Amino acid sequence: MDLKLxxxxxxxxGSTAGIGLEIARAxxxxxxxxxVTGRAQDRLDAAVADIRASGGEKIEGVxxxxxxxxxxxxxxxxxxxxxxxxxxxxxxxxxxxVDISDEDWLHLFEVNxxxxxxxxxxxxxxxxxxxxxxxxxxxxxxxxxxxxxxVHYGMTKSAQLAVARGMAQQTKGTGVTVNSVLxxxxxxxxxxxxxxxxxxxxxxSPEEHEAEFFTKHRSSSLLQRMIEPQEIASLxxxxxxxxxxxxxxxxxxxxxxxxxxxx
Ligand SMILES: NC(=O)c1ccc[n+]([C@@H]2O[C@H](COP(=O)([O-])OP(=O)(O)OC[C@H]3O[C@@H](n4cnc5c(N)ncnc54)[C@H](OP(=O)(O)O)[C@@H]3O)[C@@H](O)[C@H]2O)c1
Numbered sequence: 001m002d003l004k005l006x007x008x009x010x011x012x013x014g015s016t017a018g019i020g021l022e023i024a025r026a027x028x029x030x031x032x033x034x035x036v037t038g039r040a041q042d043r044l045d046a047a048v049a050d051i052r053a054s055g056g057e058k059i060e061g062v063x064x065x066x067x068x069x070x071x072x073x074x075x076x077x078x079x080x081x082x083x084x085x086x087x088x089x090x091x092x093x094x095x096x097x098v099d100i101s102d103e104d105w106l107h108l109f110e111v112n113x114x115x116x117x118x119x120x121x122x123x124x125x126x127x128x129x130x131x132x133x134x135x136x137x138x139x140x141x142x143x144x145x146x147x148x149x150x151v152h153y154g155m156t157k158s159a160q161l162a163v164a165r166g167m168a169q170q171t172k173g174t175g176v177t178v179n180s181v182l183x184x185x186x187x188x189x190x191x192x193x194x195x196x197x198x199x200x201x202x203x204x205s206p207e208e209h210e211a212e213f214f215t216k217h218r219s220s221s222l223l224q225r226m227i228e229p230q231e232i233a234s235l236x237x238x239x240x241x242x243x244x245x246x247x248x249x250x251x252x253x254x255x256x257x258x259x260x261x262x263x
Pocket of ligand 1: 185188191
């Protein structure tokens with residue numbers, strides 16, 4: 001299937017690793033011109049080289065911290081217009097509700113929600129003017145099924161769904177869409193440590209940690225394994241494509257069937 005991305009420009013935040021890197025790769029390999037963002041030049045260069053080696057020729061790095069107002073301003077100055085914005089940057093931490101400080105709440109909100117809000121504010125008007133665009137928020141199944149061990153993270157992921165849907169309301173009659181993609185537990189650099197931290201036997205192998213995690217903590221998952229970041233990226237690449245024109249204001253689950261409700 002040709003996703004018809006050859007003449008499109010995309011920017012993916014937090015894209016030197018994990019899901020963001022694979023989204024950037026998928027879009028670049030499909031022919032889009034793609035900007036990756038990151039906070040360190042060496043990681044940025046490595047991501048650009050990695051994507052280029054997979055056949056994504058039109059790939060560039062923007063050195064900036066998308067989680068801050070200054071970083072967002074720097075990104076908007078370096079890349080004034082895009083056709084596709086993927087608000088991927090997001091962080092999480094396990095913490096008991098009573099231990100989550102004001103600073104923790106605000107920090108997660110700033111990184112996970114405001115990063116997407118600021119860049120959307122910068123790019124969305126141009127998309128509406130040009131009558132074509134895609135804004136995609138990488139939320140999480142945790143935005144629907146709020147995890148008791150990280151309520152503040154769940155709050156930010158629900159907030160992204162609200163922002164995306166509210167933005168979509170403003171696209172009526174245009175070629176712009178705003179959607180959210182909701183991954184479930186996905187293999188990324190920090191996940192191995194996370195699985196180990198919730199395991200009953202930290203000395204067990206990574207495979208055993210993963211198996212125990214799904215048996216004990218994510219028993220409703222139909223996939224019963226970690227999602228590969230490429231399996232999120234393929235859905236995002238479709239949503240970014242002109243082929244997905246009829247999908248707007250949607251919250252699209254890619255969580256391995258973990259959420260048991262049908263909506
Ligand atoms: N992995 C999962 O299981 C999972 C599940 C559901 C939803 N999600 C969502 O998917 C998105 C990507 O998650 P991921 O697990 O793929 O990410 P990740 O691998 O943990 O991080 C990816 C990027 O985030 C940047 N980053 C990390 N901490 C940062 C900070 N404090 N400020 C600014 N940049 C920071 C890093 O770039 P530099 O250090 O190079 O700047 C890195 O390239 C997030 O929105 C997450 O909530 C993930």
